[in-house]
Amino acid sequence: MSLKQIYNIKNIVTVITVTMFFSCNNSLKKVQQMGVSENEPASIAENINMKYTDSGRVTRNLLSPKMLDFSNRDFPYYEFPEGVTLYLFDKNNDKTTIISDYAITYNKTNLIDLQGNVNIITKTNGTLLAEQLFFDQDKSWVFTNKPVTYKTNTDEINGNGFDSNTDFTNAEVLEVTGVISIDE
Template identity: 30%
Template structure:
């Protein structure tokens, strides 16, 4: 019995040593291993990121999920569960906000694509609704080639396509489909009834 245990232990030890010494990967072999590009390199949850310049916060971004993909050709971050972004002026006050159900940010290009229920609000309370929006951090411009609705205190503008500055204080609707004037007194009466 003692001999059989010794043989069993010795057999296991020989097998383990054989496995240990037979596993070898050269550096060249490791360099040829390809990783699946469809999986993110980094996943973060419940994130708040501040971007600053000269110790002044310029942008604040919040997202429940960020998936980062580091690629040679063009790295990007994907916001599959939505994103909320605030832009600040030099005094630290919010100039505008962007919110969407999905976004993709290309870091090297300085571009962000937002889609699915995109809402932009500026400091005057003017609101843009669209399904697709592109923001270029280098030119500080936002644009859309999709249907847009802009709600101001005096009117609602419908159109196809838009170009604007990133704080949404200046904008141009490309193909206006309609303008509805809003009577603030009527709006107030409707709010009082509800």
């Protein structure tokens, strides 16, 4: 083999190698999504018990029989099709309980959308009944613009909307449609 032929073969091999190198696209996201349908969750978990802490203290505890993980979406979320029980703990470790038939947690906004027979039992034994309620985890705030019934130790208030911090010290029923005083 002549020197010219060896030189041509080396050039051809170099061109093929460089072409192959630049044509490979190592997209981790595409690899992760291989085999995952656009409408399917990335994972499914059962018997969820998630605890949120702040400075070593449990501030929230979310329990659910089933969680669907859609973190593979452009707007990631977790869906709880069989409902949730959410415990909120204040600085004195007093507990507020929120129960709903269905929930979605949105990762980017840090909101929990609670739907279907939403029932809140406050640390002072007040209750809130609603069909839908949002919990803003960043601001520790609950709100809705749907019909609600809010029962305190002295009143039962019906309205179209609710706005409160999670301690319920700033609780407000919006567009009040009726108040019933409770005699003890």
